Amino acid sequence: MNALSHEFDLSRTTMLPAVKRGAARDADTTKLASQWDAVHEAAAAIGVLAQLGRGDEDDAVKGLPDRALQLGGFEYEMVLRGVDDLAAVMQPGLRALLALSAQGQDTTSAALTLWQEFHKSRDAIIGFAPLN
DSSP: OOOOOOOOOOTTOOSSOOOOOHHHHHHHHHHHHHHHHHHHHHHHHHHHHTTOOOOOOOHHHHTHHHHHHHHOHHHHHHHHHHHHHHHHHHHHHHHHHHHHHHTTOOOHHHHHHHHHHHHHHHHHHHTTSOOO
16 A cells, blocks of 8 residues: 655644834734724624615624733734634625625625624634733
């Protein structure tokens, strides 16, 4: 029987990214806070299109960027990546909804689906830096 082989040498790799220090980390934190605000603005617009209105934000939502920065390490990196991924999903979704709305089409069902996905994703991201 032949064993599977591969040409990858993983002996010098690290699985987790190194924690950034100084200016690079500050830039990431600024990016994190602005993206966090932006996805919530997009979610508010989606809530209107879903005929739900603008949702309330509790302390767990408002303080996430600061909590992630205080935690640092793996949790910070996961929050940073999660928010970046969430922004990447929200942008085309909102664009599509706005295009449909501009054509006079009912966006309620599609907007509700995207709104629900936003909240599930947001809750998962908050799970990396929960409010104690």
